[in-house]
Amino acid sequence: xxxxxxxxxxxxxxxxxxxxxxxxxxxxxxxxxxxxxxxxxxxxxxxxxxxxxxxxxxxxxxxxxxxxxxxxxxxxxxxxxxxxxxxxxxxxxxxxxxxxxxxxxxxxxxxxxxxxxxxxxxxxxxxxxxxxxxxxxxxxxxxxxxxxxxxxxxxxxxxxxxxxxxxxxxxxxxxxxxxxxxxxxxxxxxxxxxxxxxxxxxxxxxxxxxxxxxxxxxxxxxxxxxxxxxxxxxxxxxxxxxxxxxxxxxxxxxxxxxxxxxxxxxxxxxxxxxxxxxxxxxxxxxxxxxxxxxxxxxxxxxxxxxxxxxxxxxxxxxxxxxxxxxxxxxxxxxxxxxxxxxxxxxxxxxxxxxxxxxxxxxxxxxxxxxx
Amino acid sequence: xxxxxxxxxxxxxxxxxxxxxxxxxxxxxxxxxxxxxxxxxxxxxxxxxxxxxxxxxxxxxxxxxxxxxxxxxxxxxxxxxxxxxxxxxxxxxxxxxxxxxxxxxxxxxxxxxxxxxxxxxxxxxxxxxxxxxxxxxxxxxxxxxxxxxxxxxxxxxxxxxxxxxxxxxxxxxxxxxxxxxxxxxxxxxxxxxxxxxxxxxxxxxxxxxxxxxxxxxxxxxxxxxxxxxxxxxxxxxxxxxxxxxxxxxxxxxxxxxxxxxxxxxxxxxxxxxxxxxxxxxxxxxxxxxxxxxxxxxxxxxxxxxxxxxxxxxxxxxxxxxxxxxxxxxxxxxxxxxxxxxxxxxxxxxxxxxxxxxxxxxxxxxxxxxxxxxxxxxxxxxxxxxxxxxxxxxxxxxxxxxxxxxxxxxxxxxxxxxxxxxxxxxxxx
Numbered sequence: 001x002x003x004x005x006x007x008x009x010x011x012x013x014x015x016x017x018x019x020x021x022x023x024x025x026x027x028x029x030x031x032x033x034x035x036x037x038x039x040x041x042x043x044x045x046x047x048x049x050x051x052x053x054x055x056x057x058x059x060x061x062x063x064x065x066x067x068x069x070x071x072x073x074x075x076x077x078x079x080x081x082x083x084x085x086x087x088x089x090x091x092x093x094x095x096x097x098x099x100x101x102x103x104x105x106x107x108x109x110x111x112x113x114x115x116x117x118x119x120x121x122x123x124x125x126x127x128x129x130x131x132x133x134x135x136x137x138x139x140x141x142x143x144x145x146x147x148x149x150x151x152x153x154x155x156x157x158x159x160x161x162x163x164x165x166x167x168x169x170x171x172x173x174x175x176x177x178x179x180x181x182x183x184x185x186x187x188x189x190x191x192x193x194x195x196x197x198x199x200x201x202x203x204x205x206x207x208x209x210x211x212x213x214x215x216x217x218x219x220x221x222x223x224x225x226x227x228x229x230x231x232x233x234x235x236x237x238x239x240x241x242x243x244x245x246x247x248x249x250x251x252x253x254x255x256x257x258x259x260x261x262x263x264x265x266x267x268x269x270x271x272x273x274x275x276x277x278x279x280x281x282x283x284x285x286x287x288x289x290x291x292x293x294x295x296x297x298x299x300x301x302x303x304x305x306x307x308x309x310x311x312x313x314x315x316x317x318x319x320x321x322x323x324x325x326x327x328x329x330x331x332x333x334x335x336x337x338x339x340x341x342x343x344x345x346x347x348x349x350x351x352x353x354x355x356x357x358x359x360x361x362x363x364x365x366x367x368x369x370x371x
Numbered sequence: 372x373x374x375x376x377x378x379x380x381x382x383x384x385x386x387x388x389x390x391x392x393x394x395x396x397x398x399x400x401x402x403x404x405x406x407x408x409x410x411x412x413x414x415x416x417x418x419x420x421x422x423x424x425x426x427x428x429x430x431x432x433x434x435x436x437x438x439x440x441x442x443x444x445x446x447x448x449x450x451x452x453x454x455x456x457x458x459x460x461x462x463x464x465x466x467x468x469x470x471x472x473x474x475x476x477x478x479x480x481x482x483x484x485x486x487x488x489x490x491x492x493x494x495x496x497x498x499x500x501x502x503x504x505x506x507x508x509x510x511x512x513x514x515x516x517x518x519x520x521x522x523x524x525x526x527x528x529x530x531x532x533x534x535x536x537x538x539x540x541x542x543x544x545x546x547x548x549x550x551x552x553x554x555x556x557x558x559x560x561x562x563x564x565x566x567x568x569x570x571x572x573x574x575x576x577x578x579x580x581x582x583x584x585x586x587x588x589x590x591x592x593x594x595x596x597x598x599x600x601x602x603x604x605x606x607x608x609x610x611x612x613x614x615x616x617x618x619x620x621x622x623x624x625x626x627x628x629x630x631x632x633x634x635x636x637x638x639x640x641x642x643x644x645x646x647x648x649x650x651x652x653x654x655x656x657x658x659x660x661x662x663x664x665x666x667x668x669x670x671x672x673x674x675x676x677x678x679x680x681x682x683x684x685x686x687x688x689x690x691x692x693x694x695x696x697x698x699x700x701x702x703x704x705x706x707x708x709x710x711x712x713x714x715x716x717x718x719x720x721x722x723x724x725x726x727x728x729x730x731x732x733x734x735x736x737x738x739x740x741x742x743x744x745x746x747x748x749x750x751x752x753x754x755x756x757x758x759x760x761x762x763x764x765x766x767x768x769x770x771x772x773x774x775x776x777x778x779x780x781x782x783x784x785x786x787x788x789x790x791x792x793x794x795x796x797x798x799x
Contacts (some may be wrong), residue, residue, distance in 0.1 A: 021474035097799030178799050198406030216799065240796075271414065271799060278799065296673060308728045315725060317662045320675035323495045329798045350671065358632035361683035 083119030096177025110340030200294030249271020249335035425700030429459025453485020457496035484522035534740030535772030621695035621768030682712035707734025724780035
């Protein structure tokens with residue numbers, strides 16, 4: 001492993017497990033070994049002060065899933081709240097670039113309040129909470145869209161295997177920003193067949209995303225590189241209006257950072273280094289969104305930013321669109337309750353197991369009924 | 372101040388110039404409109420000839436183009452199937468002009484409700500913001516929303532002729548003329564371009580169709596808006612029915628979205644309590660939200676409201692209610708109009724280059740007057756005795772003669788366009 005890759009992996013490992021970032025040890029060997037231990041990790045908070053916000057307030061389990069293949073090994077990180085029964089749907093949540101599964105924390109809790117039977121699986125992409133190594137042991141940060149969507153499906157299947165589910169529950173894929181592109185790609189690839197009930201995309205549209213890409217580096221340049229403390233990082237997110245819900249910021253921001261040896265906090269994912277993938281993420285997304293099988297929901301923040309393809313699709317009634325004018329880009333964080341409400345309504349409405357439609361004319365005629 | 376007589380004509384002039392009228396006048400206008408609309412049933416009766424229009428969406432200049440192509444009010448009798456507001460930049464001027472025309476010429480223009488004529492939808496898709504921007508307060512938006520609640524849910528056109536009197540107009544493409552049905556045949560459908568030139572002509576019961584995609588080579592047919600006809604379209608003057616030979620056709624139901632599983636007769640629409648915000652579900656919601664689709668029976672609408680309904684549902688409904696056609700809007704059609712299910716239902720879309728970016732053309736549908744029976748109009752509809760066990764094939768009424776006028780977006784006056792929205796601080 002190259003020294004840069006080693007340092008990178010080390011920083012990644014050091015940030016795990018994420019529930020106690022305040023007390024990171026200099027020696028990462030113990031955390032490295034804890035990462036390879038699969039299973040539910042519960043925070044042992046007897047001697048440590050409570051962290052800012054614990055994942056366990058929002059999800060039932062935290063899983064580290066190991067995946068070995070000819071291409072190398074993967075150590076995936078997910079949070080899970082299992083569905084209450086085999087009949088209940090499982091909502092798979094994928095965060096955006098530079099974000100984390102904790103960006104769905106409050107929303108996931110609201111979903112469960114409104115729909116207690118539903119399961120939640122919040123996954124983390126490689127170069128985010130998960131790490132994937134190539135055959136030679138180097139960290140593999142290939143962030144191509146097909147790779148990311150395959151990772152998500154792998155995480156879902158590994159979770160099912162670990163939980164001993166006889167088969168996959170009904171799946172609803174939900175992705176925010178880059179995550180929206182990932183779930184759209186997974187839906188288009190048809191990985192889940194008839195198990196996929198539908199997919200929801202949160203605040204990303206190909207046309208406007210592509211247009212905004214040229215301003216992205218400039219925008220990223222305005223972000224602080226380091227924060228002296230987690231509190232400062234949370235405060236920056238609120239003050240810059242990146243996040244507009246302090247409670248969600250306390251839950252999600254710590255998971256975006258790792259502590260450097262100097263004691264300050266740096267971004268866990270170097271977004272500007274992912275530029276090579278940006279067009280790959282969003283290119284062709286509108287067409288995939290419209291043509292993949294399954295119910296489709298698009299939630300947008302602020303104003304309606306549909307591109308030509310989606311404007312036509314929307315006015316032809318091909319998908320459900322909801323706009324939250326009061327929310328910022330991280331709408332599931334800014335308005336967790338409203339986002340959850342829209343998602344739950346979408347899932348329940350499209351749930352085939354409870355769907356009863358009025359009879360067809362042909363069937364009525366066969367029964368000898370008057371029509 | 373009161374808005375009536377010359378004040379109203381003044382307001383119409385001002386709105387035609389795309390200039391909003393003062394708030395006090397809007398209040399007065401909306402009050403008058405409500406008094407008028409409250410007298411209308413949920414399903415308004417309209418006599419042919421009539422010109423049926425689909426979504427407008429605040430595209431004021433394209434509405435002016437529509438009036439240029441279709442003739443002015445009151446010369447032409449119009450029926451607008453909702454979605455006057457949202458998306459476009461001039462929802463306010465478009466809706467207020469239509470409302471002024473309604474108050475001024477109540478018998479020459481019919482407005483029915485679309486799913487965008489709702490408080491909830493207009494707060495998200497532009498009309499609310501536009502009112503706030505143009506008046507500095509939400510009062511005008513509130514007055515308009517009160518009018519929305521009184522708009523009829525549908526219209527029933529009776530007395531339409533089965534046969535179309537062919538337009539006395541040149542062909543858009545002279546070469547195509549030979550392949551068109553001769554004038555000795557019964558013409559069922561004619562499509563004209565914005566200059567009034569014939570693009571397509573279809574004879575009844577013929578599979579044969581012809582097209583004229585090329586622009587006209589005829590030097591006498593100028594591209595200028597001087598259609599070669601004698602009167603305003605949609606009136607007896609242009610489609611002069613000197614003793615039509617066709618039998619009388621069934622009525623044409625016009626509704627913004629489509630059918631509802633809760634509605635099997637038109638009389639059931641009449642029983643609804645419409646004076647409210649559009650509900651999230653139920654019959655009223657379905658009428659404004661549903662779409663026809665190539666399915667059997669009913670399906671879930673991907674829109675999240677209303678239903679999808681198939682050919683069997685439409686044919687059965689039309690038979691039961693003695694309809695020859697359902698005309699509806701609600702769905703963008705790139706060609707401006709789209710007939711489905713053996714021409715038992717048609718989608719009419721009247722917002723060209725929708726949202727200033729979709730590149731579609733728009734259309735309006737003209738139904739001529741059936742002059743063959745001395746003006747007698749049979750009003751059989753919702754006749755329960757027609758309900759009987761049907762065979763496999765539901766035989767419907769012969770459709771009315773249909774003339775579609777297709778038009779492009781008007782050249783945009785860039786001065787009126789709001790500055791482009793700044794690109795969002797997009798996160799990845």
